Amino acid sequence: MSDGNNHSNPFKIAQKQIQDCADILKLSRSTSDVLLHPMREFHVNFPVRMDDGTTKVFQGFRVQYNDAKGPTKGGIRFHPEETIDTVRALGAWMTWKCALLDLPLGGGKGGVICNPKELSNFELERISRGYIKAIGPFIGPDKDIPAPDVYTNPQIMAWMVDEYSSIVGKNQFGVITGKPLPLGGSPGRGDATARGGMYTLREAAKKVGLDLSKATVAIQGYGNAGCYAASLAESMFGSKIVAVCDSKGAVCCTNGICVPDVNAHKDKTSSVVACKGTEAMTNDELLALDVDVLVLAALESTITERNVDKVRAKIIVELANGPTTPEADEVLYKKGIHVIPDFLCNAGGVTVSYFEMVQNACMYYWEEKEIHEKLDRKMTRAYHEVFDTSEKYKINMRKAAYAVAVSRVVEAMKLRGWV
Structure with missing residues (x-):
């Protein structure tokens, strides 16, 4: 997760993949410039009281990469080697992932520099709440919807949704996905x-x-x-x-x-x-x-x-x-x-998270069998769209996936008058 050279810097890799796709699709320079950079990002530092009574300052990030197709969506990582470039890259990949599955969402990502393996449950809870308190003004069910990622889980999402609900003064389960079932989570999200x-x-x-x-x-x-x-x-x-x-x-x-x-x-x-x-x-x-x-x-x-x-x-x-x-x-x-x-x-996670958002908004929940069937249809359709594009352009599957996804984001950007 290094910020070093281009071979190990994930955001440089993501940018190269975008540029290769821009060349395949013959996009204008101005259009590719928009795609190559996150639209907005937040760097936060927040204090947390540790179990030994000391206070430690933790650093966190939230990147909202592109919201042309809808509110940004993406997980939150807790990792000792988290970097802003990792979060930028993951936010970019989330943008293309949501577009590839034709979800009405943009891409985002978040992270906190910490080592969960060295933290107690009480410390994890305070870090989770502190992070949400710091980024709370910039997220919401119709703005930016986080979810679990590396070293975060449904319990951490439960603490986060509770903290956000306290901030806005009402239950707002739709601000987070990947929640436990009793708090508006979706069947089928775990796997x-x-x-x-x-x-x-x-x-x-x-x-x-x-x-x-x-x-x-x-x-x-x-x-x-x-x-x-x-x-x-x-x-x-x-x-x-x-x-x-x-x-x-x-x-x-x-x-x-x-x-x-x-x-x-x-x-x-x-x-x-x-x-x-x-x-x-x-x-x-x-x-x-x-x-x-x-x-x-x-x-x-x-x-x-x-x-x-x-x-x-x-x-x-x-x-x-x-x-x-x-x-x-x-x-x-x-x-x-x-x-x-x-x-x-790996788009199954965000696809079922989208299903969770829909269920939260409607306050009506599907059975797990129905979730699996809907996911199967989405994933199968997306796979064949990518495979057919790969065959059409004689390019590898990753470049084909980019071609399908980026073209959808660009279409939304053009319709909105951004490019």
Whole structure:
């Protein structure tokens, strides 16, 4: 999550992807200039009383990247290495993600520099409330709607929505999505990111002629999305999970990992490392495994020029944001590896968040089966729009996803008279 050179700076990567798309669509310089920069961003510093009685100042960000198609939407990260450029990049990707799924939303993102692993629940609550108090004037159900992201969860969203409701003097559940069900959360939100990715994997497998019931799967990153991806790949397709990893290391089993055992081990030890019935390997070795499907569910810049030549999977499922650099993208495309790009693959989360917004506004809630059906239709349609565009322009899937999404944002901008 570095602010360093262009190869590791996520916003520089996002800008390069936008510029490449602008060239494909032959956009004017003024139009591409609007797309290359966030429309507004907020930097906040807020004091928090810690459990030991001291007061610590935390730094947070909120970027509202582009709202041409509607209120901005995007998660909030708690991470010790959070940077404004990471938040800018994620806000840009959220803009294209919402447009790609044809949601009436723009893109945003937020973050707080902190390490949740070193904080008590009481400290987490005070940080959550402090952040919302700081950015409260700039968000709202018709302005900017946050959601969970890395190291944030439904409980943190509950504290945030309560704080915002206190600020405005009324219950305002629609200001946040990814909430617990009793506070207006949506059924199906918990596994939405992974489930949406599995719907696109199903369609991709048809295109490349892969039988998912016989497929081997490796999962890089075993947090919320990676854990659900493992369970869903088994239950939906009968695929065999042969390797998983987290920040502490990787484990493998050629005969197939028992997903419930790994989940129980991770719950108990906070890591997949040393799970019974598995062998240890490095994270780099996992990326180079000869598997049918490689799921990337960790952080940015996982596959780069440094390791792309070692990747042997037939399909890459990008549940993480920005896991592949532009340089690596070109190599994967030439190798014939089918990449389901991040802001298509992981759009299930924001799509069900949108469903949550609709349900909050109507005060009428759908059953989980109906959520799954609506999500399936949205993800399947988006996948085929991207695939068809890829074939039309003879470009990789990421560039095709950009072409579809950016053209929709540009159309909205033109209709509003911005460009």
